[in-house]
Amino acid sequence: MTTLVPVTYKGGVYRHDEIMDLIDDLGGYIVQKHVMAQDVVLQSFVPRDDIDLIREVAKPLAGEVVEAPLVGTEIAVVSPSLEIHHLPHTACDIAEYLRRAGAKTNMVGLARGFGKRIANLNDEERDVINEHDLAVYALGSFEECIRQKFPVLRRGIQVPIVVTGAPDRETLVRAIDPPVEGYVGGVGRIMHRFKRPEELAKLDELVDEVSRTLDARRDALARDPLSVFPPRLMAIIEEQLPEVSMLTHPTPVTAQMEGLRVKLPYDLYADDIRSLAVTADGAVTVGDIADVLPSRMRNYILIRIKPFSETRILV
Amino acid sequence: MPPLNYFVVESPDAVGREAYERIAGDVLQDLDLIKVIDRLHIYVDPKVPIFVAAGLLRHMPRAIRVSNFANVNIGEKMIVLDIGDETYLAPLLRQLWARYGKENVDQPDRFTVVLPAGVAGEEELEQMVVADPSETLYKDVIYALQYIAPEGFKVRRQYIKDEKFYYVASEDTLPGDIVEAMVRPIFAKMGVTL
Numbered sequence: 001m002t003t004l005v006p007v008t009y010k011g012g013v014y015r016h017d018e019i020m021d022l023i024d025d026l027g028g029y030i031v032q033k034h035v036m037a038q039d040v041v042l043q044s045f046v047p048r049d050d051i052d053l054i055r056e057v058a059k060p061l062a063g064e065v066v067e068a069p070l071v072g073t074e075i076a077v078v079s080p081s082l083e084i085h086h087l088p089h090t091a092c093d094i095a096e097y098l099r100r101a102g103a104k105t106n107m108v109g110l111a112r113g114f115g116k117r118i119a120n121l122n123d124e125e126r127d128v129i130n131e132h133d134l135a136v137y138a139l140g141s142f143e144e145c146i147r148q149k150f151p152v153l154r155r156g157i158q159v160p161i162v163v164t165g166a167p168d169r170e171t172l173v174r175a176i177d178p179p180v181e182g183y184v185g186g187v188g189r190i191m192h193r194f195k196r197p198e199e200l201a202k203l204d205e206l207v208d209e210v211s212r213t214l215d216a217r218r219d220a221l222a223r224d225p226l227s228v229f230p231p232r233l234m235a236i237i238e239e240q241l242p243e244v245s246m247l248t249h250p251t252p253v254t255a256q257m258e259g260l261r262v263k264l265p266y267d268l269y270a271d272d273i274r275s276l277a278v279t280a281d282g283a284v285t286v287g288d289i290a291d292v293l294p295s296r297m298r299n300y301i302l303i304r305i306k307p308f309s310e311t312r313i314l315v
Numbered sequence: 316m317p318p319l320n321y322f323v324v325e326s327p328d329a330v331g332r333e334a335y336e337r338i339a340g341d342v343l344q345d346l347d348l349i350k351v352i353d354r355l356h357i358y359v360d361p362k363v364p365i366f367v368a369a370g371l372l373r374h375m376p377r378a379i380r381v382s383n384f385a386n387v388n389i390g391e392k393m394i395v396l397d398i399g400d401e402t403y404l405a406p407l408l409r410q411l412w413a414r415y416g417k418e419n420v421d422q423p424d425r426f427t428v429v430l431p432a433g434v435a436g437e438e439e440l441e442q443m444v445v446a447d448p449s450e451t452l453y454k455d456v457i458y459a460l461q462y463i464a465p466e467g468f469k470v471r472r473q474y475i476k477d478e479k480f481y482y483v484a485s486e487d488t489l490p491g492d493i494v495e496a497m498v499r500p501i502f503a504k505m506g507v508t509l
Contacts, residue, residue, distance in 0.1 A: 085466040115467020115486050116361065140465070141334035142361040166334045188334050191341035 004028060004045040004229070006071030008102055009054070011063025016040040022057055026050045029231035031072050031255045032104065043071045043102050045231050068102030069211035072231060074256045075103045076132040078153070080113030080139070090187065091138045093194040094164065097203040098136070098210065104254050106132065106297075110153070119149040126156045127296040133257045134160045134181075134213060136206070141166040141188040147175040154180070160213045164188075164206060181216075182209035217257060226305045227289035228278060228315040230255045233305065236286075237262060240276050243269070259290070262301040266294040270301055278315050289313055321354035321370075321505055328361065335359055339463050346459050351452060353478075356501050359465070365493075366464045369481040369501045372456070376448040379403050382441035385428075389437050396428040396440070406446045456480055479509060 004027075009019055013035060019042065023030055028046035046054060055065050075098055079091035087109070095105040108129055112120050129135050135157060139146050146165050154161060160181035165172055166188025173183055184206045194203060234253045237260070238244050244252045247263055254261040262273065274287035286292065286303070289311050295302040308314050324339060326332035339357060343349050355370035381387065385407075386397040398404055411420045411428065421429040453475045460473070460482035468484035472493065481498045483489060490496070494509070502509045 081466060083466055084462060114465075115469070116364070117486050118467060141338075142328050142331040142465075144328065144361040145465075145467075167330050171330070188330075189338055191338050191345070 002027065002047040002049065004231075005048045005051070006068050006102055007044060007046055007051065007054075007065050008068040008071065009040075009042040009044065009058065009063055009065050011040055011058060011061050013038050013040050015061055016042070016063070019054065019058060019061070019063060022054060026053070029229075029235055031231050031234065032251055034250070043068065045072060070098060070207070070214065071102035072255045072257065073103050073133045073214055074131075074254055074261065075105045075210065076108045076129045076135040076159075077105050078108045078110065078113070078129060078135050078137045080110055080119070080153075082109035083114070085114070085189065086138065086140075089193060090164075090190050093190075094136060094138055094187075094203065094206060097194075098207065101207045101211070103210075104251055108135075113149075113153060116145040116148040119152050121153050121155055121157075123156075124296055130156070130158055131261070131295060131297060131302055132159055133217070134162065134210060136210065137161060137163045138187070139163060139165040143167045143171050143175050146172065150176055160217065162206065162209050162213060181213040184209055214257065221257070221307075224307045224309050225314065226258060227308055227311045227313050228305055230257065230260055230305060232315070233278070233286070233290070233303070234260055236276060236278060237273065241269070241272065259302065259304040261295060261297070262303065263298075264301055265299045266301045267299070270294070273301060273303070284313055284315060289315065319349065319352055319355055321356070323355075323504075324357045324359070326359045331359065331361065335463070342459050342463050346455060346462075348455060348459055351456070354505050354507075356505055357463070358497070358501060361465070364465075364468065364486045365497065366468050366484045367481065367497050367501060368460045368463065369498055369505070370479075371505070371507060372452075372478040372480065375478060376452065378444045379446045379448065380441065381407065381443045381445060384445075387437050387440045389432070391432060393432050394430040394435065394440070396430070398426045398428065401425070403445045410443065410445060457482065479507065481509075 020030060023044050023046055026047055028044055030042050030044045032043040034041040051065060058065060077091055077095040079086045091107060095107055098105045108125060110125055111122060112118060162182035163172055163176060163180055164184045164187040168185035169183050172185050184202060187202055194200060234255050237253055243264060249263045252263050270292050274292050276286045278284045278286060278289060290303050290305045293302045293304060324332050324336040335357060351373055353371045353373040358367045384400040384403055388395045388397060415430060415434050419431055419434060423429060456475060457473050464484045467486050470489055471484035472489055473482045474480060483493055483498060499509050
């Protein structure tokens with residue numbers, strides 16, 4: 001079986017459809033396509049052996065192919081509030097940087113995430129964060145505050161967490177009990193755009209920490225693979241459900257590590273999605289290999305793909 | 316950031332102290348208050364929890380009068396105001412309308428305002444206060460301190476008068492003697508009595 005690796009293609013609009021066709025022909029998947037003025041960014045999965053071929057085809061088009069470890073993941077960037085104290089810097093800069101590494105990021109601004117005594121997390125915030133592959137918590141400057149309020153902010157969160165804060169990594173590790181999956185120290189509340197080399201180095205460190213955490217999850221998934229690879233299911237939905245192409249969202253179907261988020265109303269489309277045929281003969285439907293659930297994010301649909309061990313089906 | 320004459324951030328948490336020094340610097344720079352503030356002392360302790368900022372303003376801008384931006388020419392039939400700087404034209408017109416009525420205030424072009432002769436004397440017009448920039452400056456300084464202080468510190472007490480200002484905030488109720496207990500000693504460190 002060919003291994004698909006996450007890559008980002010950056011190039012011009014001119015003849016980019018050739019690259020898209022090539023990725024398709026090679027058996028790869030395009031998870032996200034961004035057209036910005038004359039530039040195109042394709043987040044995709046391609047067979048490892050064919051990366052050089054894509055590079056060769058892209059050469060005359062001045063396109064470049066880089067490995068992007070976070071393609072196909074949806075990450076929540078959690079900010080203690082939407083006040084000027086925490087935004088736009090830190091949280092937005094983190095979200096933007098993770099996006100460059102291929103992730104689809106969503107900002108979650110908590111209603112009451114500030115103050116060490118009064119901080120809390122409501123059920124909607126908890127459920128929304130739990131719908132992601134990983135949560136990055138952008139916390140503040142004082143060790144004391146992080147120590148006191150973090151247990152509240154993580155209550156009920158089941159996805160891996162990476163914490164950022166001003167204290168150094170060792171202090172964060174000491175302050176947070178039980179431990180989380182990743183720590184990046186020296187970030188905290190920053191009131192200017194991240195531009196100095198040491199600040200950008202911190203963001204690189206964060207990307208490494210996030211990809212390390214997600215790699216561990218991927219390894220676990222490899223032992224009990226999903227019944228269908230999420231980008232493959234995404235291609236099936238896009239092909240069979242024409243309504244998806246009419247949505248104006250930047251990512252009408254968002255790929256996650258273990259599922260998909262479809263930005264169509266649950267009440268109207270859940271049954272249609274459940275009955276979509278996954279195999280050519282129509283013997284297997286989406287409903288057989290995945291749970292189609294209502295998302296807490298607006299009225300979207302969340303698809304959680306079941307593992308092979310549960311369905312005994314591998315598409 | 317060009318240094319204030321005195322800028323100290325104190326905190327029992329060394330990392331937090333450094334972070335707040337940068338936060339304060341960035342905020343003052345963003346809001347263009349570095350030239351306005353002369354001295355600033357911040358004390359922040361998350362364990363109490365308390366945030367105190369105290370300082371001095373460099374000089375308060377004076378009230379803007381008509382003579383600061385316009386020439387008053389008294390003629391036989393009319394009084395002509397020759398506007399040099401349009402910044403305060405809108406508040407000036409609003410005041411003239413209120414005082415002399417819209418029908419008596421004519422503005423033939425951008426830089427000229429005409430009043431009928433005899434409604435006001437030259438001295439009276441020249442000394443008329445049009446705007447007081449210190450009012451908005453007070454708001455800006457308090458806003459900046461609110462912005463610097465940790466967000467959870469919602470309970471606050473603020474003061475700004477005669478170039479001295481302080482801002483005390485906490486997550487819990489502030490004790491009644493907080494000014495005597497914490498703010499006065501900070502002013503003393505800057506060599507000022509509150």
